[in-house]
Amino acid sequence: MKLLITFSKKGRREPLIAKVVKESGVLINVERAVIDSMSGEALIDVPDADALVVCNLMRDKGATVRILEHGVSKDDQECVDCGACISICPKEVFFLDNDWKVKLREGRCVLCGKCITACPHHALSQTV
Ligand code: SF4
Numbered sequence: 050m051k052l053l054i055t056f057s058k059k060g061r062r063e064p065l066i067a068k069v070v071k072e073s074g075v076l077i078n079v080e081r082a083v084i085d086s087m088s089g090e091a092l093i094d095v096p097d098a099d100a101l102v103v104c105n106l107m108r109d110k111g112a113t114v115r116i117l118e119h120g121v122s123k124d125d126q127e128c129v130d131c132g133a134c135i136s137i138c139p140k141e142v143f144f145l146d147n148d149w150k151v152k153l154r155e156g157r158c159v160l161c162g163k164c165i166t167a168c169p170h171h172a173l174s175q176t177v
């Protein structure tokens with residue numbers, strides 16, 4: 050399950066994610082993170098069975114947690130199968146099927162937003 054974690058670094062001495070890993074024993078896969086001196090945002094992936102304990106620990110430590118049900122979605126009426134999204138996606142979410150149609154492996158998406166910006170037909174969007 051993918052979780053989007055946002056947190057403040059104000060007054061925080063220990064790294065949030067490392068602390069939750071240590072306390073929960075859950076291996077957390079960090080798929081994307083932007084952290085500066087004041088705050089942080091991280092997209093993490095955890096086993097579904099461990100999601101609740103990770104959510105609770107994150108929230109106990111002052112973080113905001115959003116469960117991300119979906120990756121990027123494609124409007125097939127707008128898509129012209131140009132392939133621009135294939136080349137820009139860092140996670141190889143997009144691929145061509147046998148009929149040269151662009152398809153998605155939604156589970157790989159880390160919601161970086163690059164394809165949404167790059168699509169010339171505005172066929173891609175993020176549904177959270
Ligand atoms: S960039 Fe947009 S129009 Fe081009 S293949 Fe991807 S979704 Fe379709």
Ligand code: SF4
Nearest residue numbers: 138158159161162164
């Ligand atoms: S949001 Fe990022 S990871 Fe997800 S499909 Fe688009 S480019 Fe790939």
